[in-house]
Amino acid sequence: MRAARMYGRRDLRVVDLPELGTPPPGWVRLRVDACGICGTDLEVYLNAPESAEPPLAGDRGPLTMGHEAVGVVVEAGDGVDLAVGQRVAVEGHLFCGECFWCRRGDYALCVSLRSTGQGADGGLAEEMLAPARICLPYADSLAADVAALAEPTSVAVRAVRRARLDGAGGKERGATVAVVGGGTIGLLVAQVARLAGAARIAVVEPVPARRALAERLGADLAVAPDQAREALADFSGGVGADVVFEAGGKPAAVRGAVEWTRKGGRTVLLGVTGGVLELELLSFLLSEKELVASLSHTYDVDFPRALRLLETGQVDGRALITDRIELDQVVTHGFDALLAEPAAHLKVLVLPNGTPPAAG
Ligand SMILES: [Zn+2]
Ligand SMILES: [Zn+2]
Incomplete structure (x- = not known):
């Protein structure tokens, strides 16, 4: 063999x-x-x-x-x-x-x-x-x-579960979501987040072809990292995204992901990365943000759900x-x-x- x-x-x-x-x-x-x-x-x-x-x-x-x-x-x-x-x-x-x-x-x-x-x-x-x-x-x-x-899709399914999108945007409007990193995982997160009720989705990604694909797969906005700060401020009415997923796996991107999260919002880390994140603790406390890690998937919830999303074509x-x-x-x-x-x-x-x- x-x-x-x-x-x-x-x-x-x-x-x-x-x-x-x-x-x-x-x-x-x-x-x-x-x-x-x-x-x-x-x-x-x-x-x-x-x-x-x-x-x-x-x-x-x-x-x-x-x-x-x-x-x-x-x-x-x-x-x-x-x-x-x-x-x-x-x-x-x-x-x-x-x-x-x-x-x-x-x-x-x-x-x-x-x-x-x-x-x-x-x-x-x-x-x-x-x-x-x-x-x-x-x-x-x-x-x-x-x-x-199915395996990478189930990583996205778990991250979206961990993000608790329901209600993240408030009672009236759906959640505004940003996904940092438009690789396989990021593009799956964007699709799964949409199915979970995200109202508006932005993808931050340096490679132009991946930004184009993100838009083809339903993202409302795809933007290069060097334009992300301004674009996401615009996109979120100046307050920041309700939920930011960090799927790029670069320590510098984690800092951006926390920064682009609105006060009281949630940053979900799922890109695999080493390194150290320096957090300005007072501003973190005063912003009451949540920083949530999401690790892989489970065989009994995330993985079967991922398979069904692929079978039905809800996820491309x-x-x-x-x-x-x-x-x-x-x-x-x-x-x-x-x-x-x-x-x-x-x-x-x-x-x-x-x-x-x-x-x-
Ligand atoms: Zn994998
Ligand atoms: Zn055990």
Whole structure:
């Protein structure tokens, strides 16, 4: 079986592995139809230790990357009620189900959380193993490549839930929303926020083609970062946005996101970023803003909702796919291409078994 394995910093190799064999009880073996590459994968690629060691290493040394996988069940372990041949999208979190956070339903906060592609082998491979409970069937009408957008879409679904848009704009008017960062996640947040009742949506994004796409996908305004302060003031009647989502993952953008939030409004952080945010505490207190973090998704609420939004076409996933590549091209046309020309790509999908059959 071929798989893209991370051996260390900027050292991703497509290698032959032994067949995965019969899945353990409660798990399934999938033939992978498609697996997306996302910003988190690039962070790991660039910042991994020099050689494979935890958390980069899987149970058996170097780790198979990929956490945005969809596939077909080819074998089910004992006690699994998914049929062979069932198409599923993999939510990705391997959580214990028993700790304080799991019992609250906050699975991404699990004390022993690992994810497919992060701490455990993932979906950039011809086949993968996954717990059946995080493998969600999707409609025949949904193409597998678009279904692979379920993971990033569920990130957007959770962020919009965390934003509590209902009422954020007051009783009379819907919420005014700004999304900082018009990459895959930002453009999904803009779409999901609209469905959740946002009345007016602005996207802040440096790349002109992405601003055009944001408008095509329904944003009322798309603006470059250097014009954002003035444009957003105008856009919000001078008060600032009710809710600002930070989906760009740049520390400098976080400062802007807090600044562009109106007094009493909410800033939601979901871009993955390192760094330190300096906050002027007195003005933060006097503005009574909320700063909310939103981490990934849950398999039982966010992920199924994301799949339904893609199935019904309420969220346009296809518009975000710029590249479909083979597994052997994952470094040249995937990771390295995204690093060399980030503005030229949005979602890059790897199709490890060739083009999956069209939707039924
Ligand atoms: Zn992702
Ligand atoms: Zn747990």
